[in-house]
Amino acid sequence: MKRIWKLIIVVPIVLGIIVAVGITLKNQTDKLNEKNKIENLFGKLSSKPIEITKFYTYGTSLNVEGTIDSISKDNFEGLKLVIRDGENYEKTCNLDYDFEEGKVVFSTREINNSINLEDLQAGKKYYLQLRVKTNNSKDFKYYTFKNSSEYKNIEYYSLTKDGKNNKVDVKFEKQNYNGKDYNYLGLTVKETKLPKEVYDIVIDCGHGGTDKGNTSGEYNERDLTLDYGKALKTALEEKGYKVKLSRDDSNTENMTELKAYDEDGRITICCKTKAKYMLSLHNTDDYSGVEVYVPNNVNLDFANKIATNLYNMTSLELSTNKSDYKVKEGIYQKNFNKDSITTNNKTMTDKGLEPYNLTYDTPRIYTIREVGGIATNAYMDGRNTLYSPNKYYKSNQGIESYQVCIGNIKSDLDVLLNEKEQIVKALADAF
Numbered sequence: 001m002k003r004i005w006k007l008i009i010v011v012p013i014v015l016g017i018i019v020a021v022g023i024t025l026k027n028q029t030d031k032l033n034e035k036n037k038i039e040n041l042f043g044k045l046s047s048k049p050i051e052i053t054k055f056y057t058y059g060t061s062l063n064v065e066g067t068i069d070s071i072s073k074d075n076f077e078g079l080k081l082v083i084r085d086g087e088n089y090e091k092t093c094n095l096d097y098d099f100e101e102g103k104v105v106f107s108t109r110e111i112n113n114s115i116n117l118e119d120l121q122a123g124k125k126y127y128l129q130l131r132v133k134t135n136n137s138k139d140f141k142y143y144t145f146k147n148s149s150e151y152k153n154i155e156y157y158s159l160t161k162d163g164k165n166n167k168v169d170v171k172f173e174k175q176n177y178n179g180k181d182y183n184y185l186g187l188t189v190k191e192t193k194l195p196k197e198v199y200d201i202v203i204d205c206g207h208g209g210t211d212k213g214n215t216s217g218e219y220n221e222r223d224l225t226l227d228y229g230k231a232l233k234t235a236l237e238e239k240g241y242k243v244k245l246s247r248d249d250s251n252t253e254n255m256t257e258l259k260a261y262d263e264d265g266r267i268t269i270c271c272k273t274k275a276k277y278m279l280s281l282h283n284t285d286d287y288s289g290v291e292v293y294v295p296n297n298v299n300l301d302f303a304n305k306i307a308t309n310l311y312n313m314t315s316l317e318l319s320t321n322k323s324d325y326k327v328k329e330g331i332y333q334k335n336f337n338k339d340s341i342t343t344n345n346k347t348m349t350d351k352g353l354e355p356y357n358l359t360y361d362t363p364r365i366y367t368i369r370e371v372g373g374i375a376t377n378a379y380m381d382g383r384n385t386l387y388s389p390n391k392y393y394k395s396n397q398g399i400e401s402y403q404v405c406i407g408n409i410k411s412d413l414d415v416l417l418n419e420k421e422q423i424v425k426a427l428a429d430a431f
Contacts, residue, residue: 049145055170055185061112064081067105091119111298111398122190123190145183147172154168199274200276221282261380267366273399278402290319290405304330361377365403
């Protein structure tokens, strides 16, 4: 009996000691790993951080723009954006760069194909750095980033996969290493549920209210795009995505183009979702076939998937539109050009208003431009009093948006009416 009591007393004590030793060893190992990680990340840094003038998300990509001082053009080989965890994860991204007044000015090459936030693992922290190669060194130089922009930190929510999401906090922070504070841009990832107001995808059903859009007999674009939008929402939800419509049966009668930026307008509704992707559905009456409109400086893989799916899975052809803004079969980039900028400036000046700062990179299609924030040069700031200001025009969280003209409402009407299921499946499967 005494032996039993001894065992009852001794065994828990021994187990407790083993657990305590295990915890101590784990803590020591964690501290050593953390020390090694910080040394890997900050041990070979150049002392001066890079000035970031813009940072933003577009779709699932994180993008940066900035400048580097004190690098001679003759001594410069190239640079890349790098994301590292200090352990075994490292990926690079190409940047465009130029020399201006003794500085290297750099920016992301393709705004939807940069640092992919969907690749990041929950429970980990990542660090964004710049890797520079100069002629007089065998090794790369690494730089961290300092926020010299007007933009705030970003809360990014990943696409829903198997009912799960990650939250990525994109935040400028400081790290003390060897008695010195280093500025850096960190990405902390944790698993979470999407907030009620956040969505994966938003579907914009073109026109609405008194604006019927293009018409063909008793059929109009306003009703066709709403019908397709509701069906596409269902198809995407069946794939597990959280989807929002810009208009549905409850609000469609209130929609007009002039109200697009009102609190209950189509653009505002879309921007509120913080979605990663947006398809704006339309029908053309100019050319037959499929047209997919894209913003500037983007990778075209997803746009091409939309166009080729519609071509391969339905009776629709790719558009006969051969205009100068065609960039690939079925894909178009309609930006402002010299003539349209001149016309826009004159219109604003004649109204006594200051013209918008338009460039050749600014999309003319507002359903692409205004939901992308600073990534797509959104500009509806309220100076034209016909419209409310777009509250999100300076946002550094942009929705990757495509305007999809799914056929001509006249010449393709039979296909639009009889192949709805195939068309919706083609669009849904592009995701």
